[in-house]
């Protein structure tokens with residue numbers, strides 16, 4: 001079982017920023033069951049430039065038969081295609097995602113040029129509810145801070161936990177790298 005703390009950084013953002021993050025994460029959580037019903041994995045991400053939506057994608061691992069098609073990676077790829085640039089740093093973009101990024105997505109975010117990350121359900125809760133394994137990412141908040149990337153977690157977690165619980169109740173897919 002994961003021993004990571006449930007980390008939250010929401011005390012460090014201003015009220016307007018937090019309100020927008022809560023609104024976007026809530027919208028993503030409410031849309032997510034429709035994606036799940038169409039065969040997507042239970043995670044949805046969106047990249048915004050201020051109030052402007054640049055890209056939005058769910059997890060398509062099962063649909064695409066590709067283990068790296070997580071929501072964050074799909075969304076980063078779509079944003080880079082949209083902006084025709086592999087380096088997003090000059091666009092000052094925010095990534096919103098329904099759950100804390102896994103170890104693979106932490107890496108993908110680090111190389112993308114995303115400036116701010118906002119997530120819903122924490123990794124310990126994702127692992128507890130779904131049985132998924134999210135990987136090793138010690139102190140990733142602090143490591144990202146050194147790189148100038150801000151991470152804010154545990155935004156409207158109860159809503160996201162309900163969506164994940166519904167997913168588990170309705171599916172029999174348990175995916176673990178250890179098999």
Ligand SMILES: [Zn+2]
Pocket residue numbers: 070071072101102103104105106
């Ligand atoms: Zn991931």
